[in-house]
Amino acid sequence: MKAFIKMFKVNKKVTSKTSNLSDAPILNAEEDCLDSQLRIVDRIYNFIKKTQETQLTIAIAGEWGIGKSSAINLLINKLKNGKNIVISFEPLLEGKLEIIDILTLFYFKLYQHTGDKIKPIIKRCIKSIAVLTDANITAYAKACTPFTEIGGKIKYNVGEKIEKLLNVWDKEQPTTFSEQTAELNKALKKENHTLYVIIDEIDRLPANHLIHFLLFCRILESFNNLICIVGIDYEQAIQKLIKEDFLNSQDHKHAQLYLDKLFQVKFQIQHDKFKKNCFAKALLKKIDHEKIIITLLEQDLKISESNIGYIFGDYLTTPRQIKKLVLALTAYYAYLKAWDDKIAFIGFLAVTIKYPAIIDYLSKYTLGILTNNDPLQYIKDTYGIDFIEYKNKKNKILLASLGINELSKKSNGANNCRNELDRFINVLGIIPANYDFKTIRYLENFLASRPSLINLFVSGYISEDELEIYKDFFNENINNTLERVLRDNPTMDITVEEIAKALRERYESIIKMPEALLLNKLWDKKIIDDYWYNPYEVIISFAIRTLPIEAVIRETCISLSESYIEFVLNIFDIKNKNGSYKISDFKPPSEDELKRNNLHEVLFKDIRLCNFTIEKIREILSLWLEKAEKDLNSSQEVIYSQPRLISALYRYIQWGEALDQKNSNKLAEFIIKYLENSNILNENKQKIKEILKKERQKYENKYLGDIRDPYVTLFNNNERLKKILE
Structure with a gap:
């Protein structure tokens, strides 16, 4: 690659013809077809220049091929001026190093960029490191987050050369790292130097060497007027840390927390559909001599949803993938000319690129x-x-x-x-x-x-339209699964049925953290009448348990959170007995009982259910009552149109009584406020009346046992409300 870049510098004619199609990152603004300089680099540069912080570690993040190295090259061009010292590392060539080796290399690189006043100090630093390491003493380095600890073992083996080492030690008098940085900081400040350390592509290293560079970044924060800029694919780095088990955890969240702790600022490299299509068009001009593809692209850009525009602007996510597709089209241009369905041809090549x-x-x-x-x-x-x-x-x-x-x-x-x-x-x-x-x-x-997905599809369980849902589901992406069910497949009861069945069999490995908004939408879904249970509710019941209880109360609708909290209360033997709940019935569940009900990992304010006391039950009910009161008092149509709202109304009264609250008159006033609101459609007001009417009919039906009159139970015979309802 270096030879390739060198060739570009020597022969500008070659550069102008080929640089944009090469896999090498761009080196100057003239090659910037994506406007990265204006959209990304200038934003980072302005932040660096305007910030008051002088000890920063900045991440330039994005997936492989998105243009991080190009952005870093353009940023280096802007930083190389005046008193700035820019030091670049190449982890792919220099990455298999211990932390002490990286630090030594840093001093050597700094030595090249400084004048005669600072070089003697750097020499002493390098000598100190050499003396310390010659004694075969390996320092202990560790980085901690709340969930992880990474460190190396201390080695101490002075051995046979003790007299020689002591003589060298007395002669050189090595300084500690803190003494080195203090002396260097003073000298650099006097010369008015600002240091920029650039480290790119560290995510391509094995996890242990990746961590060495990350810890090196943390060490650099000891220097004043030093900003470290790191190009990193967050997802690739996280996967390496997890798979190679260097965080002693298989948890994506913990690995991300580890990275987030190291970077004070993160700039994400992204390109929208329009930019990617323009980028593709600029590249195609070099190879599409008969304008076959460009004509298709220009036509499609005038249409909101287009096939060729989708391929370049949405399906292919990075500039590198677009370059590879253009190169593939160069190789098969003669076939493309003769092909009837040119978009299908380009599309198939795009799939093979991705x-x-x-x-x-x-x-x-x-x-x-x-x-x-x-x-x-x-x-x-x-x-x-x-x-x-x-x-x-x-x-x-x-x-x-x-x-x-x-x-x-x-x-x-x-x-x-x-x-x-x-x-x-x-x-x-x-x-x-x-x-x-x-x-x-x-x-x-x-x-x-996965094979399980293929089996479902080919065996005839699911249609082509349903395939995407199952793809997300078997890839353990519950949010995408729920979004597709809600957006693309309004009547997919059979598919949801299969997902619900699989959840009951494999829930421990399937469910990841869902979004509460999706659960609210699922709660509103209707199911065909001949189902003996609602598969949507099965999905909710498994998914919701990955959220802390306080988040469920805060983010889901009150009828959904009421249903879930009632399930949790049942585990503690606090049940609806003759229309009332007694917290004094509290009975701690066993660990086995919690596991059977998939509640063993459920948290409330970071406390697991197995460690609950009666006070925690009171806190949960109090929190839910506050949320319910706030929602009901808002008089919003969305609140009063929830499925099973009547159940939430009963719990507002019953759980209030369990906490010595008398909420009947409050509830009556909430309903009156809603019914008297002129902004609410009459048909929606009528729905509430119908709900209460049906509940009254249950009371009058002798076959349904002892069900109390809702006018009494819920509203304490509020005469004003009764007149409005009747």
Whole structure:
């Protein structure tokens, strides 16, 4: 790469033609097709110049290929002026070092950039480190967050050379690191120098060396007038720390907390759809001589939802992926010209760019089906008989995804396979026929998902539209799953049913932290009448337990939080007995009982349920009553249109009585305020009246046992309200 960059500097003609298509980061603003200088670099530079802080560690974050190194290069260009000293590290070349080695390298780099007044001080620092390390003393380094501790062992082995080492020690009189920094700080301040240390691509290092550089960043905070700037892919770094177990935890949240503690400021590199499409257009001008792709792109940019615009602006997430697609199109430009469905062709190449492993999958599995004399038997042998026979009408989805339109007969099927192969073998050797854009997106899902997802799809459990939901679900992304259920699939009761079943079997590994807003929306979902239970509620009941109880009360609607709190109270044997709850019935549950009900990890103000006292129950009820009172008093339609609102109204009275509160008259006034609000539609007011009317009918129905009159129980026979209701 260095030779490549050097070539650019020497031959500017070559640079102007090829630099934007190379994988190397840009070096100057003239190559900046994404306007990173204006949108990103200037913002970071202005922050650095205006901030009063002189001891900072700044993260320039973003996924691989997003343009972090390019932004850092442009930032270095702006910083290299006046009294600024810019020191760059290359972890890929210098990364396999211990902390003491990195510090020594830092001193050597600083030595190159300073004058005669400071160089003697740096020499003494380097000598001190050399003497200390020659004694084979390894310092103990540790970084702590509330959840993690990372450190190395102390080694002390003076050994045979003790006399020699003592002589060297007496002669050189090595200084401690704090003494070194104090002396250097004084000298640098006198010369009015500001230091900028640039470290890029540390996320590509193994976890142990990654941590060494992060700890080095923390050490640099001992220097005055020094700002450390680190290019890092947060997600890649977190995954390395988790998978290589250097945080002694498998928890994403803990690993992120560790990184957040090290960086005072984080700038996220992002590019919107418009910028990425303009970037693609600038690159395409270099290779699309007949303007085949550019014409498609310009036409699509005038449409709100476009296929080609989606490929470059949404589907491909980084400039590097866009460059790779343009290079791939360069290689297959002749095929593109002859291809009927050009968008499908570009789309398929985009899939292979985003998921390179798809080529191996297609070579291994798709070609096996396309070239086999008995493809149906091949599928049975490879994937199992269920793939063909279970809900047989759905097998056409699998076959269509492989470019085979119809395989009703063996002989025709085999010929069909060979014809497809012969026709498309010249394009990557593996491109099946009849791809539309939906099929391309499906193919990505089909090959990138887990076997359990493939089995569900091919066995006929789910349709193509439902596939994305299952992809998120089996990838343990509960928020995306719920969002898709709510947004894209308003009547997906069967799919939700399957998710609910899987939750009951595998909830410990499936559920991650959900968003309360999604749970509120699910709570509003209706289910078809012949279900004996509501699968949406099953999902809620598992998902909600990953949230602290105070968050459930604060963020979910009162009827949902009431239902959940009642479930929690039952665990403590505090139940509805003849219309009242007695906190004195409190009975601590066993650990096994909490596990059976999936409540063993539930927290309230960082306290687990197994450590609860009666006072914690009082706190929960008090918190819920405050929230309920606030919501009911707001007279908002959304509050009074909640499912099972009547249950929440009863608990407002009953739980209030458990805390010696008399809430009946308050509740009556809340309802009156709502019904007299001229801004509320009459049809919505009528809903509340209908709810209370049905509840009154239960009281009058002798077959439903002893149910008290709601006018008495809820409103203490408030005459004014009775007149409004009747």
